[in-house]
Amino acid sequence: MTGEGEGRSGLRSVLGGPVLTLWAKHDRDSEGWLPLWQHLEDSAAAAGLLWDRWLPVSVRRLIGAALPGGEADGRRLAVWLAGVHDIGKATPAFACQVEQLADRMRAQGLEMRSQGAMGSDRRLAPHGLAGQVLLGEWLEERHGWVPKRVGQFTVVVGGHHGVPPEHGQITALDSRQHLLRTPGASRALWRQVQGELLDACAETFGVRDRLDHWRTVELPQPVQVLLTALVIVSDWIASNPDLFPYYPQDIPRSSTERAEVAWRGLDLPPAWSAAEPLEDAQGLFSSRFGLPPGAKVRPVQEAAVELARSMDEPGLMVVEAPMGEGKTEAALAVAEIFAARSGAGGVFFALPTMATGNAMFPRLLEWLKRLPAQERTRHSVLLAHSKAALNEDFADLMRGTHRLSAVDVDAAPVRPWRPSDSSRAAPADLVAHAWLRGRKKAMLASFVAGTVDQLLFAGLKSKHLALRHLAIAGKVVVIDEAHAYDAYMSVYLDRVLSWLGAYRVPVVVLSATLPAGRRRELVEAYAGVGGQGAATGAEFDVVAQAGEYPLLTAVAPRGLPVMRRPAASGRGAPVRLERLDDGGEVLAERLAKELDGGGCALVVRNTVKRVLETARVLRARFGDESVTVAHSCFIDVDRAAKDAALLRRFGPPGKATDRPTGPHIVVASQVAEQSLDVDFDVLVTDLCPVDLLLQRMGRLHRHQRGEEQSDRPPRLREARCLVTGVDWDADVPAPVRGSVAVYGAHALLRSAAALLSHLDAGENRPVRLPEDISPLVQSAYADGPAGPDGWAEALSKAAAQHEKQRADQADRAATFRLGGVGRAGRPLFGWVAAGAGDADDTRAGRAQVRDSRESLEVVVVQRRADGVLTTVPWLAADRRGRQLGGLELPQDQVPGLLAARAAASSGLRLPIQFSYAEVMDQAITQLEELYVPAWQVKDSHWLAGQLILALDEDCQTRLAGFSLRYSKADGLEVTRA
Incomplete structure (x- = not known):
């Protein structure tokens, strides 16, 4: 095999001999491959480009603040960690997997046993963990680092596949050194090539002279998370052969040119760069929301803008105001100010349901279109819930976006991007970017409206959790309808708020009816009450005691609360x-x-x-x-x-x-x-x-x-x-x-x-x-007695049952809840140990962060008397005038795109009767009787894997002992059969 890039600058210019035979990528179909040094260089280049052209200012500031050289050190560290992330592939445990490439290494003296001979022990040395160990040894032996300072850096390498190693895994690998270096004569050569590659990375990526300065640094855990996420994204980009071709394809001779070509192909929109608006509140609301002539900004809106501008540092703002007072517009105005002052690169608007997310999405788009011209560069936009693709506004953006081959295994591949696609940009340069549609990457889009589940997942121990944290760490987060979340969801929300405070993420919480005790819990969680260097709980008594309404409460990370009491608009009755x-x-x-x-x-x-x-x-x-x-x-x-x-x-x-x-x-x-x-x-x-x-x-x-x-x-x-x-x-x-x-x-x-x-x-x-809203809510949620004396016994019994249920909710929620922010310098080892695995926006995923039984979702179709399946007949035409009702769904082939999408738009979540284990199992068994093999292919992503509920011509059927009847007027009616 040839094509190792002779004549290149970068790593190749300082490497020679056996180290050049180490490999990182291999395509079994084409026999293409990529040397390890090339992949490390590609990953480092991707990290540098992400830092310079995509990462929000707020994230760069947070990372830089932890290092003696500020943001310049932050960039060096991110590039270097991306550049060494796969050093664990320079081991026999990894290299033995492709025999012809292993033989090439053996010919240079790097002996190793075959994959079969190595046995099950190989599983104890995944290359992320192996890389963590090798990098730690190198820092200690070559640069004199003390062991307790090493883990906070090396865990980024160990966790770059989504799960930071646990202490037991590290111990197990320490006792099996043969997985890192083949014993015997070649052991020294393995150590030599590992050290040579790490030395070259330190030199090439500009950290050799910085390592001494970093020896005493204590990296905050939020910084460790962000660096891990940045390395993951860099690795995914560098692993895409459409962007970074494998050998022996024709590759640009310059590493810089190779990276620039890849970046142009990726075409990621940059982070939002907000400029603080100079207008007063009246002018700001008129320009962003098109106030009718003569309309005045409401007192709550004006007070929110003034409070945002008066805060020493953007933080948490809780807006309590009556229904119809324009809290959504106030939140967006505050988000613009907070983003300009914090360097946030986008906004996430979290809502309680898919329906409210759908309603918010066009309002978010309209606000984006009204931003000042200098801010309206290309922005990536996302509707974040499981049925977003069925939303017409989002579908319009997807039809107009650039296309690119997906990088990670969770997203279906599409055709490569071509320069001619640039003419298909969405209106106002709002782009549902193809690379940001995989379920693990989607939240990395700059502007997101979606269900609150997406935010709560950031508090759930799960694989690739670092990516969710990167996604929210660079945004202003708006949480709507805060009163709508029960005790179970609140356990996750409070933990997420504590991490948001640690990331210094600006947050706006909206509610018309928030109990005072819950207000205090939200503010204390964000401010880090009880944490190191934070205020004490007693200093937050004023937050729980305030009875005014409307009310604004604000607090900076680790700060003390401030409150504003604007007048109501006088619109009440x-x-x-x-x-x-x-x-x-x-x-x-x-x-x-x-x-x-x-x-x-x-x-x-x-x-x-x-x-x-x-x-x-x-x-x-x-x-x-x-x-x-x-x-x-x-x-x-x-x-x-x-x-x-x-x-x-x-x-x-x-x-x-x-x-x-x-x-x-x-x-x-x-x-x-x-x-x-x-x-x-x-x-x-x-x-x-x-x-x-x-x-x-x-x-x-x-x-x-x-x-x-x-x-x-x-x-x-x-x-x-x-x-x-x-x-x-x-x-x-x-x-x-x-x-x-x-x-x-x-x-x-x-x-x-x-x-x-x-x-x-x-x-x-x-x-x-609105005068009575707060008194009524505080009275209902107070701890004291209520009602006439004759109610006391019934209330006491109900209260006991309520407290038991709340305690049970909190206990169950804590099972997979992420831990609190640990002290600076403590490595993220075991960060998501005993977690929930992959967390995503499926019925099972949502059940993890909501106190609800896992529900059954089906696609509703109709079965004619002749046995033919069709879409339900009453579906209206789409925006293009195409008829959607009564379209045939062939069972011997993949349905046409129009028919398949129309069927998918007829999704239905079955009611609670079908959420009990025995009934659910019986229902699934019956539903699986209508299994259409032709639909279970990648070209049928609308219908593959879906449970199909077929109604007869009278729109009725039976399922798991229940009679089901559906009508366009009344929806689904369920009765005992």
Whole structure:
């Protein structure tokens, strides 16, 4: 074999003899290969280019701050670690794997046993761990480092395949030196070539004279994580033969030229470089969000901007303000200021559900398009959830992006990028970049909207966790609907916040209804209370004691909290609360009275079963055309259409184009609580936790319709909320069983107690929004007694059960939760030990960070009488006018792209009945009977591996002892067979 690059500069110019026969890559199909020195040089070059042209300023600053030479040292260290990351391949345990390449080494005196003869011991010397050991020996023997300082650097090499080694693995390899160097006459030669290569890397990558300066450094654990992640990304890029060709292909003679050609092929958009906006709050909001003429920025928004600008260092800001106050816009404005001041290179907007993520994504794109021209270079953008490819806005970006062969094994390969593709850039240079679509790399995009799971995964011990940390360490993180996360999720969120504080990542937390105790937990987690050099918990008492509303709370990493108390916008209105007995006929009679003169009512039920039962009764009274159903058990495309229709009919004045003129009732589950800007004349709701009830009330008289609501029906111009789903005549209010199953008796009884003064007819005191929001929430979540004396026993029993459940949630969440930030200098050995393996956005992955049973997801199709499978018939045409309903899905071949994507858009998460182990196993067995081998190929990525639920021509089927019926109007209805 030839082609070792004679005449090159770099490593090749200082190496000779047996070291040149060490190999790093081999393609069994083409017999192409890559010398180890070349791969190390390629990886180092990739690291240097990533540092110079892609890595956010904030990450470079954090790494540089840990080293005596600042960012210049940071770059040298990153390049050097990438340049030595595969030194463990200079061992017999690795080299023996390809016999012809091993023979070439043997011919130069590097003896080794065959792979078979080496036996199972080879598994004890993976090349990452072997490289960690070799680099540690070299630092100690050649440069006099003390052992306790070595691990914090070498762990980057040991962990570059996603899992830092554990102490037991290191010990096991120490006792098997034959895996690192063949015993006997060639042992000295192995040691010589290993040392020669490490010496050459130190010289070539510019660290030989810096190693003495780094001997006493204590690298913070966050810096170790970021360096590990940077080496992983560099290795993945350098391992792509489309970018860095294997020998004996024609390779540019200059290593610099080779790297530049690869970088042009990769074509990664740079990190965002934000400039701090100079306008006042009014000007900033007008330019970024297009305020209508004469509209004024709201007090909360103005205060958030001023607080962001006044902080000594960007940190955590908690924004508590009423629904409809423009918290999203405030968060983006603060993110722009924080990014400019911190050097963050992007924004991650974390939301509670896929639906809210989909709703946020176009708003994020619109904001990006309104950034100043100098900031609107090419940006990588991502919608981060498992069904993002079905989102039309994201699909448009994907259709317009550059294409490139994927690097890691998790992403399907696509055709190589060609220069002519540059003409296909997405509008405003927003790019869903192909290389950033693999599930392990996707979050590295600069601007991301997605589910909060993606953030919580950063607190879950899992493989390649360092990449998730790099992804969030370089961004401003916005966490929306913070009240929506239960105790289980909060265990992960608090741990992630502690790491974000250590990375000095700016964070904005948004909530309309946040309990004071939870506010304190969030602030303390970020500030590192209890950690080395952090403030004490007592200094945060003010955070839990503040009762004002709206409220802004801010804290810098390791800092003390500051608070602002802006005025409300004055947009609120009193809402009269009233008890309503439970029962469908009672509800129908009351709504007939309320809607006698027309109007739009929202009825919110706590379970899908109650939604459908209620809808049947109301349709019998008002007619099918006057009742709309919305809940979570619709196929994806129908759910999206429901949300769009709700906005079109019940959205803000000027945007809603089809508001009903006659009576209309929407019966919905909890999907009506979050991120839908809809406005109703009257609200009926099942009793629920008070913060969620207030969220539901935020859909009541949300917008002004005429002077003093004169455009609403006369009897509905006063906002009224009827609370039902409870036996109000019992000695202690008794919520219906389904509500207790969802929320627990404790939260429901505390909610009822907090609302008593507003429900009692004698006092008849309305809920004043926003003034009463915080008092109600703090009362419901306080630790003291609540309600009348006669409720005490029931509340005490419910509280005991609640505390037991919370403790159980916390214990279960802690099983795979990442540890806290360790002291500086402590290596990351065992960082993700006993972890969850790979964590990703699948039903199993989400179940790890949410307190939910693993759910079953299916693709819904229809089976005609002749046995042919088709997409469900009611699917509307796509944006290009192509019909999607009723398309045939052949079982003897891969369906066409249009039909396959249309079928995939009909995904459905089965309800909780199918989440119990025995029922789930039975359901999976039955679903797997419809197994189509032709669909299980790489060209069928829309349908491969999917469970297919086939409905008959009446849209019905049976599954695991249940009867299933689906309709476009009502979604999925499940009954016992």
